[in-house]
Amino acid sequence: MIYTRIENYLGFPSGLSGSDLSRRAISQSIRLGAEFLSPLEVVSIKLKDNYKIVTLSEGSEINALCVIIATGVDYRQLDANGIKDFTGAGVYYGAATTEAHACINKDVYIVGGGNSAGQCAMYLSKFAKSVYVLIRRDSLTSSMSHYLIEQIDKTENITVIYKTEVIEAKGDGRLDEIVIKNSETNEIKNLKTQSLFIFIGTRPFTDWIKSGIIKNEKGFIETGRDLHKYKNISQLWKVSREPYMLESSTPGIFAAGDVRAGAMNRIASAVGEGSMSIKFVHEYLSKL
Ligand SMILES: Cc1cc2nc3c(=O)[nH]c(=O)nc-3n(C[C@H](O)[C@H](O)[C@H](O)COP(=O)(O)OP(=O)(O)OC[C@H]3O[C@@H](n4cnc5c(N)ncnc54)[C@H](O)[C@@H]3O)c2cc1C
Structure with missing residues (x-):
């Protein structure tokens, strides 16, 4: 189940989850005569x-x-060495709520600068020690809603790493390390992590x-x-x-x-x- 928190849909002032909204929509449609x-x-x-x-x-x-x-x-797939090998074993497309508990007190990485990446960062920040958001651009403003950028700025354990992409995922059976590259300096870093969440488009x-x-x-x-x-x-x-x-x-x-x-x-x-x-x-x- 992909984690989705809907904050801006009219009529739900405190927000609600995507699955809750779907459940409500299905029961309302059935009541009005739709067949699923x-x-x-x-x-x-x-x-x-x-x-x-x-x-x-x-x-x-x-x-x-x-x-x-x-x-x-x-979701669009990330094209980097090793990513396919660890998909479902440390590499996830969309943040499954079930994975969040595996992130408790750990360093987790998110690829992507859109709203889904931002929402994932906010959600995982409640569990993880640190959340790192990796983006290729030098700013979030063209891809993420203003309210989310503000929330991320105010959350101490989220860091946005700009002009950076994942070039490799490594591990033995499950993800243990990612290799990232800064597109401006070409600097390469190996980072230990068991969780990489990918939101790079659709x-x-x-x-x-x-x-x-x-x-x-x-x-x-x-x-x-x-x-x-x-x-x-x-x-x-x-x-x-x-x-x-x-x-x-x-x-x-x-x-x-x-x-x-x-x-x-x-x-x-x-x-x-x-x-x-x-x-x-x-x-x-x-x-x-
Ligand atoms: C993580 C995340 C967070 C988001 N947060 C917000 C938010 O806060 N506010 C907001 O307004 N929007 C948000 N969005 C965007 C919003 O969810 C979408 O714009 C909206 O759900 C689009 O609705 P849809 O009916 O077009 O498609 P979907 O909701 O994707 O529904 C399409 C359905 O069709 C099914 N389907 C696909 N192919 C087939 C097939 N061949 N046969 C049968 N069924 C099929 C799919 O399984 C799915 O159930 C978010 C999206 C994501 C991913």
Whole structure:
């Protein structure tokens, strides 16, 4: 379970955990008539006449007139020697709450300068002796929210190490040491640690979408007016009206939340886009 503390979602003045918010959202949706098929993965989507046929991991198919894709993003992997060998054995993508207790009174390292790295640092600072945040840039301001930078500044056992990257992870069966390099001075240091948490960006969950839906160079789904940037839109878009704001290059398939190109990467905007796409679904269906 990835540790997530949501502090800025409207209506929860003391903040709440991501899992708590999900639990609440699921029970509210069920009460209002939504059906959840879980745990199941969508593995492909294809078109037949006006129907979108979604295939699930256990082989069954669902036919729908409209589909809203809200599959979010996955974590980007750190490309350095040894990292793969120790993933799950001292190297973690996202800070699992279960790992926090293993950090008690230890030195832990976090790679990344975004909000998730900042939240992880704040959380682990309650357990660890020292938390070191390694970033490639010379400042956090362009990548992290102001409130988090302030919290980190005020937390004595968090240190931000700038212009630095991890070049190697070492150990015998589990992580025991990392090698870091300063990009300005080229100085290399070997640091003893049993915990490295990595937050270096995200990759959209769109590999299962093979054709018919235009994705940008990073794999995010393009929607609305931005589709006109693509030369092949005229081959895919076969209706006379313009695409709705959250509509993909296939009429009737919408994208909402983090998976959409240009998304705001906030819960409020993901929820807002989900609700907007339902409005577009109604408009689409009314014109069939
Ligand atoms: C550590 C962390 C802290 C954050 N803190 C904040 C914060 O404080 N405030 C804030 O506003 N935002 C925060 N965010 C961002 C926020 O969580 C996201 O913007 C939001 O969750 C996006 O919602 P979503 O519905 O688009 O995607 P998600 O919440 O990622 O949901 C996508 C779901 O789709 C599922 N899925 C993926 N592929 C498939 C498939 N093929 N078949 C079936 N299901 C699939 C995934 O498993 C997942 O359950 C944080 C994010 C992280 C990582």
